Amino acid sequence: MICVEAASANELFTRACSAVLEHGRAVKPRGMATTEVIGAHLTLTQPRRRMVHLPPARVLNAAFAAAEAVWILSGSDAPWIYTYNQRMAQYTDAGVLLGAYGPRMRAWRKGLDEVDQIDHVRRTLLADPDSRRALVQLYNPARDIPGHSDVPCTLGYRFYLRDGRLEMHTTMRSQDLWLGFCYDIFTATILHELMAHWIGAELGEYHHHADSLHLYQQNIADALALLSAPQPSRAMEPLGVPWETFDALMEQIVAGGTPPSAWGAFAEVMRSYRVWKGGDRADARQMVASATDVLGSGLSNWYAVLDGRTAR
Numbered sequence: 466m467i468c469v470e471a472a473s474a475n476e477l478f479t480r481a482c483s484a485v486l487e488h489g490r491a492v493k494p495r496g497m498a499t500t501e502v503i504g505a506h507l508t509l510t511q512p513r514r515r516m517v518h519l520p521p522a523r524v525l526n527a528a529f530a531a532a533e534a535v536w537i538l539s540g541s542d543a544p545w546i547y548t549y550n551q552r553m554a555q556y557t558d559a560g561v562l563l564g565a566y567g568p569r570m571r572a573w574r575k576g577l578d579e580v581d582q583i584d585h586v587r588r589t590l591l592a593d594p595d596s597r598r599a600l601v602q603l604y605n606p607a608r609d610i611p612g613h614s615d616v617p618c619t620l621g622y623r624f625y626l627r628d629g630r631l632e633m634h635t636t637m638r639s640q641d642l643w644l645g646f647c648y649d650i651f652t653a654t655i656l657h658e659l660m661a662h663w664i665g666a667e668l669g670e671y672h673h674h675a676d677s678l679h680l681y682q683q684n685i686a687d688a689l690a691l692l693s694a695p696q697p698s699r700a701m702e703p704l705g706v707p708w709e710t711f712d713a714l715m716e717q718i719v720a721g722g723t724p725p726s727a728w729g730a731f732a733e734v735m736r737s738y739r740v741w742k743g744g745d746r747a748d749a750r751q752m753v754a755s756a757t758d759v760l761g762s763g764l765s766n767w768y769a770v771l772d773g774r775t776a777r
C-alpha cells in the first residue's frame with residue numbers, strides 16, 4: 466500500500482512513479498510485463514492543477530485530454546474520439562467502445578429506467594449535504610462479465626461534502642500510471658470542479674484509489690528519467706458553468722463552436738488538432754502558437770514532441 470499526496474498533478478505523478486519504482490513487484494497480466502503496487506491512495510490537494518506536463522519525459526496530448534473530458538462528460542461513446550487518439554479504436558467491439566464511461570455516467574440503462582448519475586449526485590447533495598450516497602457507478606457486471614475488449618478500469622466515483630468543501634474519491638481496479646493516470650485525473654478533477662460549482666461548495670481534495678497501480682516495462686526508463694522535484698502544474702482557469710446549460714455547452718464544443726468561457730480553450734485545442742490530423746500542420750501549430758493557457762501551450766508542446774518523432 467502506498468499513500469502519496471501533492472498539490473499538483475506534476476508532483477503527484479512524479480512521486481507516484483518513484484513509489485511504484487521503489488515498491489513495485491513484477492507481474493504480467495495478459496502477457497504484458499509491469500511493475501505493480503497493489504493499493505495506492507493518491508491525493509491531489511489542488512484539483513485545478515490537474516495537467517501533467519513534464520517535458521521531455523512526459524508531455525500529454527492536450528487536445529486528447531480536452532476531447533476525452535468533453536466526450537465522457539457529455540455522455541458519449543461516439544467514434545469521433547478516435548480522431549484524437551487512434552489507439553482507442555483497438556479496444557472496440559464492432560466499432561464501439563463498450564466500456565465507455567460517458568453513457569454509463571449520464572444514461573445508465575439507457576431507454577429503460579435511465580439514470581443520469583451526475584444529476585443524481587447533484588440532487589442528492591443539494592437535498593442532504595452530509596449524504597454518503599452521492600456516487601457514480603461505472604462498472605456494470607451485467608455488461609462487463611460476458612467479455613468484450615474494453616472493461617472499465619474506473620469502478621466509480623463518490624462525493625462527500627464536509628465543512629463546505631467537496632471531496633471526490635475515485636476507485637480504479639487497474640491504473641496504468643504512465644499513460645492512463647494523467648488523462649484519468651484530468652477528466653475526474655473536471656467533474657469534481659463542476660460538481661462543487663453545481664452544489665455551491667468549495668473545491669476540496671481529490672482522492673484517487675487504485676488497486677493495481679502499475680508501470681509497463683516500456684515506460685520504466687522514462688519514469689526513471691523524471692526529475693525528483695518537478696515544477697508544480699499550473700492551475701487551470703475555473704470551469705464552473707450552470708448545470709442547466711452544461712449539456713448545451715458540451716454540444717456546442719462537439720459541434721465545433723467556441724464558447725466564451727474557459728471552455729473556449731477546450732474547443733480551440735480540439736479544433737487545432739483536427740486541422741493537424743487533416744494534414745495542415747503549420748496551420749494547426751499556428752492556431753496554438755501564441756496560446757498561454759494550460760491547454761493551448763500544452764498542445765504546442767505536444768506538436769513539438771510529434772515533430773521530433775517524425776524527424777527521428
Ligand SMILES: O=c1ccn([C@H]2C[C@H](O)[C@@H](COP(=O)(O)O)O2)c(=O)[nH]1
Nearest residue numbers: 494616618619639640641645646649
Ligand atoms: O481509464 C483507464 C482505462 C485503462 N487503463 C489501463 C489500465 C491497464 O493497464 C489497462 C487495462 O488492462 P486490464 O486491467 O483490463 O487488463 O488499461 C487506465 O489506466 N485507465
